[in-house]
Amino acid sequence: xxxxxARNALEVAMNIVFLICGLIAVAFVLFISVYLVLTGLPAIxxxxxxxxxxxxxxxxxxxxxxxxxxxxxxxxVYGTAGAILIGVPIGLFCAIFLAKVAPPRLTAVVRPxxxxxxxxxxxxxxxxxxxxxxxAVREWFHLPDGASLxxxxxxxxxxxxxxxxxxxxxxxxxxxxxxxxxxxxxGATWIETVFRVSVPAASSGIAASVVLGIGRAIxxxxxxxxxxxxxxxxxxxxxxxxxxxxxxxxxMSYSAGLQRQALFSIALVLFLFIMLINVILNTLxxxxxx
Amino acid sequence: MERKPLSGRRxxxxxxxxxxxxxxxxxxCALLVFMIGYIFYRGLPHITWNLxxxxxxxxxxxxxxxxxxLNTVYIVVLTLIFILPLGVGAAIYLTEYAKNRRLxxxxxxxxxxxxxxxxxxxxxxxxxxxxxFLGLQxxxxxxxxxxxxxxxxxxxRTTQESLKTVPQSYREGALGLGAGKWHMIRTIVLPSSVDxxxxxxxxxxxxxxxxxAALLFTAGMGMSLNHFFASxxxxxxxxxxxxxxxxxxxxxxxxxFDVAFAIAAILMLLTLVINLTAKLVGKKLKKK
Numbered sequence: 001x002x003x004x005x006a007r008n009a010l011e012v013a014m015n016i017v018f019l020i021c022g023l024i025a026v027a028f029v030l031f032i033s034v035y036l037v038l039t040g041l042p043a044i045x046x047x048x049x050x051x052x053x054x055x056x057x058x059x060x061x062x063x064x065x066x067x068x069x070x071x072x073x074x075x076x077v078y079g080t081a082g083a084i085l086i087g088v089p090i091g092l093f094c095a096i097f098l099a100k101v102a103p104p105r106l107t108a109v110v111r112p113x114x115x116x117x118x119x120x121x122x123x124x125x126x127x128x129x130x131x132x133x134x135x136a137v138r139e140w141f142h143l144p145d146g147a148s149l150x151x152x153x154x155x156x157x158x159x160x161x162x163x164x165x166x167x168x169x170x171x172x173x174x175x176x177x178x179x180x181x182x183x184x185x186x187g188a189t190w191i192e193t194v195f196r197v198s199v200p201a202a203s204s205g206i207a208a209s210v211v212l213g214i215g216r217a218i219x220x221x222x223x224x225x226x227x228x229x230x231x232x233x234x235x236x237x238x239x240x241x242x243x244x245x246x247x248x249x250x251x252m253s254y255s256a257g258l259q260r261q262a263l264f265s266i267a268l269v270l271f272l273f274i275m276l277i278n279v280i281l282n283t284l285x286x287x288x289x290x
Numbered sequence: 291m292e293r294k295p296l297s298g299r300r301x302x303x304x305x306x307x308x309x310x311x312x313x314x315x316x317x318x319c320a321l322l323v324f325m326i327g328y329i330f331y332r333g334l335p336h337i338t339w340n341l342x343x344x345x346x347x348x349x350x351x352x353x354x355x356x357x358x359x360l361n362t363v364y365i366v367v368l369t370l371i372f373i374l375p376l377g378v379g380a381a382i383y384l385t386e387y388a389k390n391r392r393l394x395x396x397x398x399x400x401x402x403x404x405x406x407x408x409x410x411x412x413x414x415x416x417x418x419x420x421x422x423f424l425g426l427q428x429x430x431x432x433x434x435x436x437x438x439x440x441x442x443x444x445x446x447r448t449t450q451e452s453l454k455t456v457p458q459s460y461r462e463g464a465l466g467l468g469a470g471k472w473h474m475i476r477t478i479v480l481p482s483s484v485d486x487x488x489x490x491x492x493x494x495x496x497x498x499x500x501x502x503a504a505l506l507f508t509a510g511m512g513m514s515l516n517h518f519f520a521s522x523x524x525x526x527x528x529x530x531x532x533x534x535x536x537x538x539x540x541x542x543x544x545x546x547f548d549v550a551f552a553i554a555a556i557l558m559l560l561t562l563v564i565n566l567t568a569k570l571v572g573k574k575l576k577k578k
Contacts, residue, residue, distance in 0.1 A: 007470055014472040018387050021379030025400040025446065028439050032407065032415050039418060093314035101311050110315050112565070113322045119561040120325060121500030123534045124554045127541050128325060131332075131551075158321060165318070189296065191304045219408025221503040222534075226542055245410045245503075252414070252507055267414050271407070278406045282399070 033271070040268025043067070043261035052265065058232040058242075060251060060259040067262045069247070069269065075235040076244045076273075079149060079224070080217040083156035087217075088210055090157075091164030095209075098165070099172035100194045118162035126226030129155040134227055141238060147229035149241045155223050160213035167212055171205020172198055208284040215277045218270070221245035244270045326558060333555025336548045345515045353540075353549050357515045359556075361430065361530035365509065366498050368434035369441060370491060376438070377445025378480075378487060384446070385453040386475055401443040409504040412440045417507040428529040433509025440504055441494040448493060452486020453479060489571045496564040499557065502534035511539055533557055 044052050047067045055068015098110055130147075133154060138146030175198045183193040199206070221243075229240025230250050242250070248263050248270070255263055296304070344354030380397070388394045416436030417428075426432040456479050464474040480487075510529030513536070531539060533553050541550035 011470050011472055014475075015387060018379050018383035021376055022383035022388065022393075022397050024376060025380060025397055025404060025442055028442065029400040029403050031419075032411070032439075035415050035419065036411070090314045090317060093311050094318050097311040097315040101308070102315065106315070110319055112569075113319045115569075116561065116565055117318070117322050117325075119496055119500065119565050121502065121534050121557050121561070123502045123537045123541075124325075124329065124557055127537060127550055127554050128328060130541060131547060132328065161318060161321075189300065189304050191307050192300070195307060215406050219406075219410070221408065221410040222506075222538060226538070245408060248414065249410055249503060249506065252417075264414070264418075267411055271411055274406055274408060274411075275403070278403050281406070282402065 033275075036264070036268045036271050039261070039264040040271075041265070043258060043265040044268075046258060047262065047265075052262075053269075056234060058247070060255070060262065065259065067258070069244070069262075069266055071232050071234045072242055072244045072247045072266065073269065075149065075228075075241045076218055076270075078235045079152055079156060079228075079241075079243060080214055082149070082153035083160055083217045084210060084213060086153065086157035087160045087164060087213060091161045091209070091213070092168055092206060094161070095165045095168035095172060095206075096194060096199065099169045100198060101191075114162050114165050117158075118166070122159065122220060122223040123226070125155055125159055126223035129223060129227040137238075143238055145229065145240065147227055147240055148238045149228065149235055150237050152224040152228040152241070152243070155227050156217045156220060159220060159223060160216045163216055164209045164213045167209035168202070168206045171202040171209070174205065175201045204284055208281055211277055211281045211284060215274060215281070218273055218277070219245060221249045225249050244273075329551060329554045329558050332548075333551035333553075333558075336552040337555060341549070341552060346513050353546060355533070355536060355549070355553060357513060358531055358533045358536040358553070360515070361509070361512075362499060362532040362534075364430050364530070365434050365437065365505070365532055366495055368430065369437045369498055370494070372434065372438045373441050373445055373494065374487075374491070377442055377490070378449050380442070380446045381449035381453055382475060382479075385450055386471070386479065401446050404439065405443045407440075409440060409501060412436050413504040413507045416504060421508060427527060428508065428510030428512070429527045430509055430530050431527065433505045433530075433532075436504050436508045437498050437501060440501070441497055444494045444497060445487075445490045448490030449483065449487050452483040452489070455486070456482045485571055485574055489568055492564060492568040492571065496561065496568070499532075499560055499564070500534060502532075502538055505532055505535050506538070509535070511535060513539075 047055075052067055052069060053073070054070050055066060056070050057066040057068050058071060059066045094110070094114070098107055098114075102110060129151060133151050134146035136146065137143065137148060137151045137154075141150075179197050179201055180193050183197040184190065188196070224243055225246045228243065228246060230242050230246055231240040232242045232247070233239045235241050244266055248266050251259065252263055340352070341354055342359070343356055344352065345357045346353045346355075380401075384394060384397060388397075413436065416432060416439075420426050420432035420435050421428055424432075426435075460478050460482065461474060464478045465471070469477070509532065511531045512529030513531055533556060537550050537553040537557070540546040540553065
């Protein structure tokens with residue numbers, strides 16, 4: 001039999017081990033933040049913050065290199081906005097369908113479909129986008145090349161659908177049934193009740209789903225790398241464009257010197273965007289709980 | 291009681307919205323059917339034994355994806371080896387040990403933040419830290435370590451959820467019989483929450499199999515066979531493209547679309563299997 005002292009020592013040791021495990025997540029976040037700031041700042045300092053953020057030209061490999069990332073920032077913002085504009089209505093309606101309207105048999109078909117869409121790897125979306133969507137966009141709009149912001153927006157819209165659907169659905173299901181019963185009792189139809197009572201009541205959760213979708217869209221790299229054409233143009237719907245993420249992904253493998261450091265700075269900008277979105281998301285979700 | 295018929299406007303509103311709801315759901319399903327159908331149509335015919343069982347050779351001008359299949363398996367196993375103790379440990383701390391509420395909310399905020407960080411940023415930090423700073427180069431080990439950071443939230447969250455379903459009376463009973471806390475966790479709490487941990491692992495495997503941006507610069511694009519049994523040290527330190535990275539390389543850089551679609555079909559099958567397994571385990575969990 002173990003002595004009491006040995007047992008206590010083991011207990012204390014395990015307590016410390018678990019504490020360390022718990023703290024590791026915090027350590028990871030701090031580590032990533034500090035690392036990105038440290039590696040991202042030198043280039044910004046060398047190029048100049050204003051020049052870097054608002055410069056309209058990115059020519060990293062030219063004889064006289066220019067490092068303005070405004071095209072990337074705007075492309076990411078427009079691309080995300082476009083994806084949200086297309087994805088949110090479809091996703092929200094699908095969520096309403098699942099949470100409130102669908103007969104159980106249809107739910108049993110649609111919900112697994114949504115889960116599967118969420119599980120498809122992004123390169124697979126990229127491949128299908130590249131082979132099906134890009135040529136189709138070229139045909140529809142008579143362009144020399146279909147790889148464009150528009151194609152990227154469509155791919156992103158599909159990719160954010162699952163997160164929007166599942167978060168909105170959860171929010172809609174959490175609406176207290178009394179609200180709906182009251183509305184029905186006053187003579188509203190079920191559809192009127194859903195749209196005028198349930199949806200407003202779940203609005204903070206739905207807003208959270210939209211913010212989550214924004215985060216997904218702004219952070220996606222591989223799929224749009226395959227469909228956006230990757231030329232550092234100022235964004236325009238049918239031009240080949242580069243996003244913040246694809247700028248990093250496409251140049252990293254052959255970059256050197258200041259160009260490489262500028263890529264780290266782009267990652268820092270992207271990271272700041274994401275942290276901002278995270279903070280908004282957290283406030284929204286907390287507001288719902290309280 | 292007789293119901294007054296709806297006015298025309300209200301009936302139109304009702305019908306139109308109902309139609310839109312069905313259309314949106316239908317569109318979502320159609321998208322999935324199209325993705326699966328198209329990928330299998332283009333990919334399945336190109337999955338041959340030769341493709342699966344050989345490595346690419348420039349001399350013979352053949353393409354084989356055996357190295358990529360193995361690399362995917364290696365990375366999954368390596369990542370799980372690191373993430374399991376870490377993630378389960380963190381979850382145990384959060385549900386069983388932690389008393390300081392501010393610390394708990396800090397840890398939970400951190401895991402949520404990790405969920406939101408895009409994989410390209412993980413790839414970049416992993417490249418800078420593991421490959422360059424620690425000198426691991428582009429290697430399977432560096433890729434796996436990067437994915438450990440990325441999948442931590444998945445494991446922590448699912449484990450935490452299943453730990454919470456273990457009835458409080460189990461714990462009180464064990465402690466009342468004189469068991470120490472760690473003994474109680476090891477013999478009572480962990481065995482009753484093993485389903486949740488397994489679900490977490492399956493979800494993590496799904497993320498790892500589908501990941502590409504975080505691996506591109508950490509595990510690299512090596513296409514040759516890594517001999518597992520030949521030399522342990524070398525194996526961990528050699529660069530290796532997983533299936534997703536190989537898909538990207540074949541589609542974007544070599545324009546070998548048949549191979550790309552064959553890989554896509556394999557990935558799709560894996561996604562189906564992983565989803566199904568997660569659902570089955572989840573159902574078992576719920577029954578309890």
